Amino acid sequence: xxxxxxxxxxxxxxxxxxxxxxxxxxxxxxxxxxxxxxxxxxxxxxxxxxxxxxxxxxxxxxxxxxxxxxxxxxxxxxxxxxxxxxxxxxxxxxxxxxxxxxxxxxxxxxxxxxxxxxxxxxxxxxxxxxxxxxxxxxxxxxxxxxxxxxxxxxxxxxxxxxxxxxxxxxxxxxxxxxxxxxxxxxxxxxxxxxxxxxxxxxxxxxxxxxxxxxxxxxxxxxxxxxxxxxxxxxxxxxxxxxxxxxxxxxxxxxxxxxxxxxxxxxxxxxxxxxxxxxxxxxxxxxxxxxxxxxxxxxxxxxxxxxxxxxxxxxxxxxxxxxxxxxxxxxxxxxxxxxxxxxxxxxxxxxxxxxxxxxxxxxxxxxxxxxxxxxxxxxxxxxxxxxxxxxxxxxxxxxxxxxxxxxxxxxxxxxxxxxxxxxxxxxxxxxxxxxxxxxxxxxxxxxxxxxxxxxxxxxxxxxxxxxxxxxxxxxxxxxxxxxxxxxxxxxxxxxxxxxxxxxxxxxxxxxxxxxxxxxxxxxxxxxxxxxxxxxxxxxxxxxxxxxxxxx
Ligand code: FUL
Numbered sequence: 419x420x421x422x423x424x425x426x427x428x429x430x431x432x433x434x435x436x437x438x439x440x441x442x443x444x445x446x447x448x449x450x451x452x453x454x455x456x457x458x459x460x461x462x463x464x465x466x467x468x469x470x471x472x473x474x475x476x477x478x479x480x481x482x483x484x485x486x487x488x489x490x491x492x493x494x495x496x497x498x499x500x501x502x503x504x505x506x507x508x509x510x511x512x513x514x515x516x517x518x519x520x521x522x523x524x525x526x527x528x529x530x531x532x533x534x535x536x537x538x539x540x541x542x543x544x545x546x547x548x549x550x551x552x553x554x555x556x557x558x559x560x561x562x563x564x565x566x567x568x569x570x571x572x573x574x575x576x577x578x579x580x581x582x583x584x585x586x587x588x589x590x591x592x593x594x595x596x597x598x599x600x601x602x603x604x605x606x607x608x609x610x611x612x613x614x615x616x617x618x619x620x621x622x623x624x625x626x627x628x629x630x631x632x633x634x635x636x637x638x639x640x641x642x643x644x645x646x647x648x649x650x651x652x653x654x655x656x657x658x659x660x661x662x663x664x665x666x667x668x669x670x671x672x673x674x675x676x677x678x679x680x681x682x683x684x685x686x687x688x689x690x691x692x693x694x695x696x697x698x699x700x701x702x703x704x705x706x707x708x709x710x711x712x713x714x715x716x717x718x719x720x721x722x723x724x725x726x727x728x729x730x731x732x733x734x735x736x737x738x739x740x741x742x743x744x745x746x747x748x749x750x751x752x753x754x755x756x757x758x759x760x761x762x763x764x765x766x767x768x769x770x771x772x773x774x775x776x777x778x779x780x781x782x783x784x785x786x787x788x789x790x791x792x793x794x795x796x797x798x799x800x801x802x803x804x805x806x807x808x809x810x811x812x813x814x815x816x817x818x819x820x821x822x823x824x825x826x827x828x829x830x831x832x833x834x835x836x837x838x839x840x841x842x843x844x845x846x847x848x849x850x851x852x853x854x855x856x857x858x859x860x861x862x863x864x865x866x867x868x869x870x871x872x873x874x875x876x877x878x879x880x881x882x883x884x885x886x887x888x889x890x891x892x893x894x895x896x897x898x899x900x901x902x903x904x905x906x907x908x909x910x911x912x913x914x915x916x917x918x919x920x921x922x923x924x925x926x927x928x929x930x931x932x933x934x935x936x937x938x939x940x941x942x943x944x945x946x947x948x949x950x951x952x953x954x955x956x957x958x959x960x961x962x963x964x965x966x967x968x
Contacts, residue, residue: 459733473512475562475604487740503552513563554592565606652677656694657722664689692723702735714914727856760892841870898965
């Protein structure tokens with residue numbers, strides 16, 4: 419299947435000497451998933467009504483009443499944000515099912531919502547269809563309600579539920595098997611601690627077979643058992659390592675560092691998915707209304723996931739009334755707007771390309787393939803050539819600060835080290851020296867004005883294959899600077915964008931451009947000074963709102 423795919427993608431004219439795959443390569447399903455880049459999680463269960471992070475499994479279904487529930491609102495929010503799908507917690511650790519499962523009474527069918535006649539999984543699957551989004555399910559292996567949890571009978575129950583979810587709701591792009599497994603719970607009234615052997619209890623091998631049989635196009639996420647299609651990146655705070663190989667070994671332990679960076683010579687293709695929440699926690703808590711992540715943080719997360727060869731699974735906690743909170747919508751809209759502006763004008767569009775070399779001097783592998791807008795063409799080197807450079811002569815002198823590059827990963831991830839330089843004042847100025855690329859790498863560079871950009875591959879596992887290069891000038895994100903105090907009483911100011919200038923006052927008056935400019939820690943003899951500060955973008959002349967110490 420994969421080889422067939424590769425043959426179809428390879429150019430077919432003339433005497434072709436096409437590169438061969440190197441190391442593990444993505445499956446068709448993994449490739450389709452990788453190209454989605456950005457999609458959402460939604461968390462809703464009985465513990466939404468008890469203000470808890472997890473349900474214990476004894477919560478009365480009577481409390482579950484999302485009376486304004488509107489999955490179309492969720493879908494619209496995600497679609498507007500440029501996301502490509504939504505994964506719902508069909509059953510979280512509480513065991514409460516958001517669909518009327520035939521195999522338990524602990525579900526929406528015994529909740530007051532829609533008099534027990536509702537099905538949230540169906541409503542979301544329908545809304546996703548309407549909005550052109552893909553649909554995915556989270557089914558917690560750990561079930562704190564079920565009397566049989568920990569015994570063999572539970573596995574039959576778990577698979578029955580999986581079968582319902584993967585049969586009755588159309589195409590499912592991803593299934594999520596959470597790694598939190600076993601511990602205290604209600605367990606049908608036993609109220610005890612139950613532990614399981616994570617390596618054997620779920621018999622993942624056969625569970626995966628069932629999943630793939632029911633949904634041949636699905637990808638499986640699992641950090642708790644046998645290696646699945648996707649890997650956790652070892653943190654829920656929204657980043658993967660700068661060096662990020664989409665490889666792991668099929669067996670053996672995966673320490674946190676390896677989750678973060680992958681394994682350069684791993685024997686299987688297991689790319690990283692960055693999962694994080696737009697709020698500190700996964701479920702809705704009113705006390706976190708003031709803690710919704712703001713644009714600068716979300717933009718960092720974007721660059722630290724999608725910009726580092728990962729995908730981004732961003733969670734919206736659903737409120738008890740069944741909707742996404744307006745603050746969350748405001749933040750995600752700001753991110754979507756800022757991304758649109760940042761990536762509006764690709765400066766490589768009319769560039770001329772020259773290269774150190776290209777494969778067998780065949781024009782179908784020349785440097786132009788990096789800017790032709792075709793994802794299946796690529797600039798290639800001869801076998802054994804592991805260094806190369808490509809220079810983009812821009813149509814005129816341009817100001818820029820973003821560099822986006824993609825490998826043709828269908829034939830394996832290869833690049834180990836690369837640099838980006840700009841021609842400034844008659845010489846090459848180094849802007850970045852980095853390691854891996856993978857499906858996509860986006861670099862935030864110091865702003866320069868130049869008519870020439872040079873991309874050099876310094877090391878690669880085999881001849882590098884580069885399918886795409888883009889260059890942009892993103893405006894600074896202007897947010898009120900962070901104001902921090904050290905133990906010795908110094909004041910530190912930090913702008914969201916490292917290139918912003920910061921102006922401040924110490925007497926409570928309004929700061930303005932041209933006033934006191936921040937140059938480093940401010941020594942204050944009086945701990946009571948009232949600091950106000952703003953960020954300023956020298957390129958556009960725009961300023962942020964004024965921030966003050968809380
Ligand atoms: C974790 C769970 O325990 C959290 O509640 C949440 O669902 C998160 C996505 O995964 O392991």
